[in-house]
Amino acid sequence: KNEVEQSPQNLTAQEGEFITINCSYSVGISALHWLQQHPGGGIVSLFMLSSGKKKHGRLIATINIQEKHSSLHITASHPRDSAVYICAVRSYNTDKLIFGTGTRLQVFP
Amino acid sequence: NAGVMQNPRHLVRRRGQEARLRCSPMKGHSHVYWYRQLPEEGLKFMVYLQKENIIDESGMPKERFSAEFPKEGPSILRIQQVVRGDSAAYFCASSPGRTGGSYEQYFGPGTRLTVT
Numbered sequence: 127k128n129e130v131e132q133s134p135q136n137l138t139a140q141e142g143e144f145i146t147i148n149c150s151y152s153v154g155i156s157a158l159h160w161l162q163q164h165p166g167g168g169i170v171s172l173f174m175l176s177s178g179k180k181k182h183g184r185l186i187a188t189i190n191i192q193e194k195h196s197s198l199h200i201t202a203s204h205p206r207d208s209a210v211y212i213c214a215v216r217s218y219n220t221d222k223l224i225f226g227t228g229t230r231l232q233v234f235p
Numbered sequence: 236n237a238g239v240m241q242n243p244r245h246l247v248r249r250r251g252q253e254a255r256l257r258c259s260p261m262k263g264h265s266h267v268y269w270y271r272q273l274p275e276e277g278l279k280f281m282v283y284l285q286k287e288n289i290i291d292e293s294g295m296p297k298e299r300f301s302a303e304f305p306k307e308g309p310s311i312l313r314i315q316q317v318v319r320g321d322s323a324a325y326f327c328a329s330s331p332g333r334t335g336g337s338y339e340q341y342f343g344p345g346t347r348l349t350v351t
Contacts (some may be wrong), residue, residue, distance in 0.1 A: 163344075167280075168344035169326060212278065222280040222291060223269065223340065 129153050131224040132226035134211050149213030152194065153235070159223065160187050160198045161212040164229050169212070173191045203233045237262065239329050239343035240309075247349045248317045256312040257344045260329030266290075268340060272324040281325075284310060311326040314342060317350045324348075 130151045138144055149158070160172040173180050173187040175196065180187050184203075189196040200207055213226040240259040248254050260267050269281040271294075280294040284304035295302065300319075305312040314321055325349050328340040 159340075169342040170341060171342065175283070214278070217308045221266075222283055222290060223270075223278075224280070225270075225278040227277040 128227070129181075130213055130215055130226040132211075132229050134229060135227065137229055137231045139203050139231070141204055141233055141235050143203050143233075144209070145203050145231065145233075147198045147211050147231070149196045149226055151196075151213075151215045151224075152192060153215065153224065154179050154218045155191075155194075155215040156195050156218050157216045158189055158215070158222075159214040160196075161213060161214060161227070163210045172211075190211070200231075203231075205233045205235050208232050238327050239264075239327060239341050241327055241343040244263075244344060244345060245281050245347050245349070247351060250318060254317050254321070254348055254350075255324050256314075256327075256348070257309040258312070258343055259309040259328035260327075261331075261341055264329035264331050266330045266338075266340075267304050268328045268330075269310075269312050269327065270326045272326065274323065278326065281312070281330065302328055314348075316332075317348075319350050320334040321349045322348055326331075 135150045157176045159174050162172050164168045175189045184201045186199040210228040210230050212228045214223040242257050256282045265286050272278045275313045281292040282295050282302045299315045310315045324345045326345045328342045330338040330340045332338045
């Protein structure tokens with residue numbers, strides 16, 4: 127079993143829909159990251175969380191440390207949101223990131 | 236403030252050749268991380284370096300791979316005698332301090348290595 131699990135693996139939405147991507151992890155962490163990767167592109171850090179909730183524009187990230195679970199929400203989705211969204215955790219014992227396998231999102235107009 | 240820079244962006248090598256991937260961290264960052272993304276797979280940690288020191292190389296293959304981050308100049312990931320299975324995207328990230336101190340990692344655009 128992977129230390130970081132994401133769901134769903136693939137997600138298709140119509141423009142304007144509310145999107146939720148989930149991430150569960152099994153290790154003790156000091157922080158959780160949500161990253162975005164466009165096809166053939168680089169990686170952009172969206173959020174770094176250690177507790178609670180963060181919002182940036184149409185993106186909202188939440189984390190529940192007790193349940194070892196985080197969600198990334200996209201409100202009013204747009205075709206330009208189409209990308210792979212990756213959850214990554216930083217364990218207490220090390221500075222390296224452990225990544226989920228990613229959620230491929232396609233938003234159609 | 237320029238972001239993390241990697242070069243080359245694309246690299247083609249024949250089997251048996253050497254590949255050298257460079258990463259220049261953001262200004263003021265002294266910590267560098269290398270990650271590998273194999274085709275259709277997730278990202279995996281390779282190595283964590285501070286200037287002139289390897290802090291954690293637990294993700295590095297035991298043979299043919301090495302990394303350095305000298306006092307001056309970029310960090311280098313070196314792959315000797317490349318094989319087809321080394322074809323992947325290699326990303327580096329940098330931070331100003333140990334990320335256990337809640338510093339964020341900033342990613343470069345990646346180097347896409349193709350071994351023919």
